Amino acid sequence: MNCPNCGTSNLDTASICANCGRPLSAAPPPPPPIPPPQSASYTPTPPPRAPMGGGAPMTPGEKIPNYLIQSIIVTLCCCLPLGIVGLIFGSQVNSKLAQGDVAGAREASKKAKQFLLIGVGIWAVLFVIGLLMNGAVFLEALRDSAANR
């Protein structure tokens, strides 16, 4: 039998290795040392994992924003379903990063940004139209609220 530690061939009846002196049948060799974690300077917030899907791996320092906070703000303040779309794509960014699918995460991040910008744009246009349509009402309300407070 071969020594699990140094590989030297020994007699089957031997209990310790003739070469290195380790016990032959008892405990298996100590597990190989765990490689140290990747250096601390390489810190995208979710721990980087080997990419399973295609696409270039994350470059050091690269951040793939998930726009979730912005999505929640757009959902609450612009009150448009586009904020929900932003939430869906933002959640996909997180899930895909957790799975190591960096390319998919980048794509979802881009989509989230696009839909949020569209949402904010539509809201701004509607808001300005509303202001123009009742500009006089708006000024009057402003004056009233200043006088009545």
Add this chain to the structure above:
Amino acid sequence: MVLSSLKPSATALRIGSAAILVVIGAWVLYTYPPVTSGFYPQCVFKTATGLDCPGCGTTRALHALLHGHVFEAFTLNPFLFAILIGFACAAPSLMRGETPRFVMKPWFGWGSLVVVTGWWIGRNLMT
């Protein structure tokens, strides 16, 4: 060298501008009641559909909250309290210009999607 050392740090600028915005916003919200003041932006979704959006009532709730009427604020928009707690948790990271760690977790994205959508549908079913 001297000039750059006099320049305030990015973190200080962020905290400063956030504080100024919060103080101005709080003053406007405290002074002008949203119900009788016409200048607050109206909800696009409510104007178009007549239904409540997940954010409807936030302005009134903030006004009530600033006047110490916590219960009234809660009845106007309970979801605001979840948002405030969330922002309180996120504030330390946001001040440093980082995304809070919990925001990067898959459960946070899908969880907020479910909660926001559920609240949106639920509040319209309740009334």
